[in-house]
Amino acid sequence: MFVFDTDILDALPTRHDRRVEFIHASVLELDEALRRLAAQSGAPGGGLIVRHGPAPACIVQLALALGVREVLANRDYEPQAIARDQRVADALRAQGIAFSDHKDQALLDRDEVLTRQGRPYSVFTPYKRAWLEKLDGFQLESYPVERHAGHLAPPPQGESLPSLSQLGFVPTNLQALPLPTGISGARQLLRDFVPRMGAYHEARDYPGRKGVSYLSVHLRFGTVSIRRLASLAARQAAGGCPGAQTWLSELAWRDFYFMILCHHPQVTTQSFRPEFDQVQWDEAPDAWQAWCEARTGYPLVDAALRQLLHTGYMHNRLRMVVASFLTKDLGIDWRRGERFFALHLNDYDLAANNGGWQWAASTGCDAQPWFRIFNPVTQSQRFDPDGRFIRRYVPELARVPDAHIHYPAAMKPAALSACGLRLGIDYPLPIVDHAQARERTLRRFSFLADRRKTD
Incomplete structure (x- = not known):
């Protein structure tokens, strides 16, 4: 059984969601695969039973309809999912039906x-x-799995899987992306x-x-x-x-x-290391907006964010770069960046993304020391040396020479003119000076160094 859980879907901010479209296409294929398996074993039907509604109600209703003794589910580790599964277990128990979850x-x-x-x-x-x-x-x-296919209950007669529109969603650009x-x-x-x-x-x-x-x-x-x-x-x-x-x-x-x-479920809202909850982050609304809109003036950071906004994907090295830039260069709370990723990443997973953001911000387990700060220019020079990735997502810099593609703000007027680039018009000036931002970050975390001296 698969439930398109309205408690999750109704909370999404848009009806254009690549993840819902990805799941829907994958559920259709899974149904076909299960039907083939069942047919090979000689069993009638055997496809996927799909429901659209609140998970606890849908699961209890189907369990009663099928007369099952126990409901088995794949285990989840997110606090909200654990609470949902507990509600399901309680509702089933009230009907005399057992519930168990299993590692998957x-x-x-x-x-x-x-x-x-x-x-x-x-x-x-x-x-x-x-x-x-x-x-x-x-x-x-x-x-x-093959040897168990013959035991699958056939879906109710005449029932078909809901379409994307019946779920309340519309197609995105998913089909145009290289994401099978x-x-x-x-x-x-x-x-x-x-x-x-x-x-x-x-x-x-x-x-x-x-x-x-x-x-x-x-x-x-x-x-x-x-x-x-x-x-x-x-x-x-x-x-x-x-x-x-x-x-x-x-x-x-x-x-x-x-x-x-x-x-440690508290990490969803707090630092893994409690002393880091004392860090005073900046509000910086203009800088935050520029980061969200890929207008930072640092080409690798902007290219990474444009990749995310256009495709729902961001390369792992770049996730570290943009997270470090937000927290260490702009001084903005990692929780805001983590929520931004939650909105846009196709592969968003609370555990991994929370861990990654806290690592970048130096507030988490196994974190980099807080005084280690990624330099967005040297990261660009090292990991995109010829600017191939930058030019793909920041085409206004296409004519900038390799020597300056990582930081066009250092170009002299004649060089800018030669490649037809007007800084502040065609491409933004840097919203922050990295050297100055680094010093601010060191001061921001300095209370930790003082604290260690007195411990």
């Missing part, structure tokens, strides 16, 4: 990876060592990535190169198996492949952030 989107979750003292890890590196030690054949094997949907889309992307996995450790940081897997949205919505991905990576990593080792480490990060959210 993580390899190891909850209390499966703990310190020797039996506590959750708060630093990634020792967590990863313990995580790798616990990975075994069971976690790396696919669930045997559903199980087949995930398989397509995985086939493309496997031959490139060996170079992942080097290529993943360069947004102008095809270095990453682009599977994040499929992992987010379950159209690809985390067990299958980890199995592929583990086999190559065991053979000494550095790219596979790095990719497996990224999958460990994903489990790590699920674990953090599970054990």
Whole structure:
């Protein structure tokens, strides 16, 4: 059963939502795949039963209609989802029906990876060592779904899956983007990535190169198996492949952030390290608006944000760059940036994005030291050296030479004229001076250094 939960959908700010369209297309394909499986086993029907409404009511109604003894669900780690599942469990229990949830989107979750003292890890590196030690054949094997297909209940007679418009949503530009949907889309992307996995450790940081897997949205919505991905990576990593080792480490990060959210749900609104809630962030409404609209005057930052606004995707290296720029250059609260990503990212996942934003802001677990501040110009020079990515998303800088593409504000009038660029008109002047902003950030966090001296 799949529920298009109106408690979630009705709260979305727009009816143009790529994620809803992605899920809808993937649900249609899953229904077809289940019907094929059932037909191969000789069972009647066996497709997906889809409902549109509040999850607790829909699930209880179907459970009663089918006469089931127990409802089983995939486990979630977000506080709101946990509360929803508790409401479902309570409603089912009132009808004499059991409820249980099971691990699905993580390899190891909850209390499966703990310190020797039996506590959750708060630093990634020792967590990863313990995580790798616990990975075994069971976690790396696919669930045997085919043999169970014959037991699927057929959908009610004459029932069809709701269309996107019946859900209250309209098509977006999803179909025009290089984002294949559903199980087949995930398989397509995985086939493309496997031959490139060996170079992942080097290529993943360069947004102008095809270095990453682009599977994040499929992992987010379950159209690809985390067990299958980890199995592929583990086999190559065991053979000494550095790219596979790095990719497996990224999958460990994903489990790590699920674990953090599970054990520390307060991180959704507070700093993981409580002392960082004393940081005094700036309101800076003009700077915030410029960041949101990709008008910062720093080409790599603007290109990254335009990529997000146009496609719903942002390269992982760039997520760190723009998050550091917002929190360390503009002095704006990480929670505002995290909410902005929640609105726009196709692959938005509360656990990973909260962890990433707190890492960039130096308020989270395993955070970079607060006095380490990304320089948006040197990051651009290092990871987009020829400006290929910048020119794709900031075409007004197309004629700017490589030497100046990372910071056009340093160009002299004659050079600007030669490439037909008018700063402040065709492209904005920098909204902040990085060197000055760095000094402000050091002062902003200085109370922590003073506190350590007195401890």
